[in-house]
Each structure stands twice: as structure tokens, then as C-alpha cells.
Amino acid sequence: MSDDPEEGMLSWDESVFRDERVFELGYLPETFKHRDSQMESLGYALRPAVRGSQPLNVVVRGPPGTGKTTAIQKLFDEVGAQTRTVRTIRVNCQVNATRYSVFSRLFEGTFDYEPPSSGISFKKLFGQIAEKLVEQDRILVVALDDVNYLFYENEASDTLYSLLRAHEEYPGAKIGVVVVSSDPTLEPIEELDSRVQSVFRPEDVYFPVYDEPEIVDILMERVERGFHDGVVDRPVLERVAELTAESGDLRVGIDLLRRAGLNAEMRASRVVEREDVEEAYETSKYVHLSRSLSGLEANERALLEIVARNDGDQAGDVYEAFHEETDLGYTRYSELVNKLDQLGLIDAEYADVEGRGRSRSLSLAYEKDAVLDRLE
Ligand SMILES: Nc1ncnc2c1ncn2[C@@H]1O[C@H](COP(=O)(O)OP(=O)(O)O)[C@@H](O)[C@H]1O
Ligand SMILES: [Mg+2]
Incomplete structure (x- = not known):
């Protein structure tokens, strides 16, 4: 980059960004448009x-990024x-996917350590949380965020049962x-044990994907x-919104803006051009994939890599390769296949195979290279 003060060129100590932090994942937006009715229902x-x-x-239900x-x-x-x-605690179930670890987070939120x-024991953990609540005469509101991960691990019913019946064991x-x-394919209530269903009659709040004009408005x-x-003009923003609307995940749009800005800086340009956006999209379109992968454990990553290398193979053949690598048995293997399927990372489809009857074939839901690159 030159320090030639040529018109339109960005010098080395300048940036197109006023505040790059607004594109970070944890940034809480100041205004929250197009969600009034949902906020009202939750508040109620x-x-x-x-x-x-x-x-x-x-x-609360709705696709990612809504x-x-x-x-x-x-x-x-x-x-x-x-x-x-009122004590409010949000638990990220992608990270805390068992009842024990959910309650560990509740403990942490209650005691600050x-x-x-x-x-x-779980009983002790729970007992201490509940006693503290009663002692302080406080009400606990727990958000189980991305609860679908508790369902994938078969932990959702136990976790909810404990929370919902707390008042019986710990009066007050x-x-x-x-x-x-x-997970739009998950029906949370139907998937719960009947013992939980009988005590769980929740209000329903739905978050639909944003349409293109809404995305423009928010971005x-x-x-x-x-x-x-003057860095991003209206037509460029509209292109960003159009690409974001393809997945409906607002994260794509935010990531796209940031990467397009970085691309413009790379060219020492003061403005983001449409080409910067197109180029950024080649990475940003995988925001959802990257997020899903970041939550996987070693065995799940190993399985996904084997599926990637043997795309379309029969589940039985994939199992052999998986077993060789991880030493895990067929039952655990099936559970992991189901989880990757539910996460939308692979498609496990039943097909008739000559001489074998019906068997599942496993294929990747994303391009092979995109997955392998991000598994490294
Ligand atoms: N109405 C909105 N206004 C501003 N930013 C929003 C809005 N809705 C979502 N976002 C942003 O989009 C990203 C994804 O939102 P998030 O609440 O994490 O979605 P979800 O939990 O449904 O996956 C976050 O960076 C968030 O700040
Ligand atoms: Mg979320």
C-alpha cells in the first residue's frame, strides 16, 4: 500500500470502518426492528x-439468525x-448439552462461581440452587437457548422435568x-416424554425469517x-440483503458486510464495491456451517470427515471406517449419524440396496471442500 494521498485511495492508517465491533458475533444491537410482536409476547x-x-x-421457535x-x-x-x-440466566445448550452441565451453568449464575x-451429584447441585432461590425469595427465569442440542443428546426431557417440578421438591x-x-424440523413439545408434556403448557412465540426489505432496514x-x-451505498446494501435472504440467516449479512469491508481495504479503496461483496460471499455463505462445526466433539468431527471422504456410501461401510478410527460401537455410531443428520450436516437417506434390503446412504449436505477445510 502506498502513502500517496491520491483521491479515493485509502492510506495505510485509514480504515473504511468507523466501528468494526458492530460486526462481531456478541454485539447486542441498540435497536431491534421487526420483532415488536415477539418482544411483546415474551414480555407478557x-x-x-x-x-x-x-x-x-x-x-420460542425459528430458524437460525432470526x-x-x-x-x-x-x-x-x-x-x-x-x-x-428475578434472576435471569441464559444457557447455551450447544455448549451445555446435558442436564448436568445446564445445571452447572445455573449454579454459576446463582453463586457467581x-x-x-x-x-x-446432580441432586446436590440442584438442591443448592433451589435453596438459594428460596432463601433470597427470588424467581429464576431460565432460557435454554438452542435447546435442540439437548434433544439431540436425549437430555431435554430430564432437564425440563427437573426445572418444571422444582417447586414440588423445594417448596417456594x-x-x-x-x-x-x-431447528425448524423439531417439534419440541411432541418430542418430550409424556411425564414432561403433562406439566408443560408453554406459550408459543415464533420468529420467522426476515424478508429482504426487513434485512435492508436492519443492516x-x-x-x-x-x-x-459513503463506504456502502444503497445498491451494494441491497445486494447484501439479497444474498442474506437466500439463507434467511442475518448472520450471513453481518459477516458479509465485515468481509466486504476488509476486501475493500485490501484494495486500498474507500468504498465497498459489489465485487467485494460477491467475493466475501464465497466465505460468508458458510457462516452456518462453521457455527455447526464449532459445536462438534472429536468423534462427531471424525465421523463427518469420514462421510466427507466417502460421500454417498452405505451406512454399514462408513461404520467400518468409523469403528477403525474411533473404536466406538454401532449404537453410538447410529446416534452420531442421527445427530449429524439433525444438524443438517449430512443427509441419511434410506435406499434399497441390491442383496442387502433397505439401508441408509450417507451424503454430505455441503460441498466436500467447504467441510474439509473447516474441519482442519
Ligand atoms: N431485528 C434485528 N435488528 C438488529 N440485529 C439483529 C436483529 N435480528 C437479529 N440481529 C442480529 O443477527 C444476528 C443473529 O441474531 P440472533 O439473535 O443470534 O439469532 P438466533 O438466536 O435466532 O440464531 C446477531 O448478530 C443479531 O445481533
Ligand atoms: Mg441463538
């Missing part, structure tokens, strides 16, 4: 807690600002639950906060 469900009584439980986590965070912030009688790493303990699912604000004036 939690209002009893602010008054000191048991809140309504809620099931503002569910943001809504919970905004709402919890509001509740926290209004009253001290982690439970002993030597391990205590009041707990409300907000269950958030990002406009990021552009204004994140870029200097």
Missing part, C-alpha cells in the same frame, strides 16, 4: 415474575433493570422456562454505525 409471559409470581413458560438470542438478551436486560427479585470441579422455588429451538443501521459515510 415474564411479567408475572416481575410482580413476584410464577411466570408463564414459553417455547433474532431469538438477541430477543432473550434484551428482555433479560430489561427485567434485570426493573427488579432484583463454578461448582466444584471434583464434581457433586419458582422457576420459569423459556425454551428456544433453532442499514449496522452500515451507519460500522462504516464511515
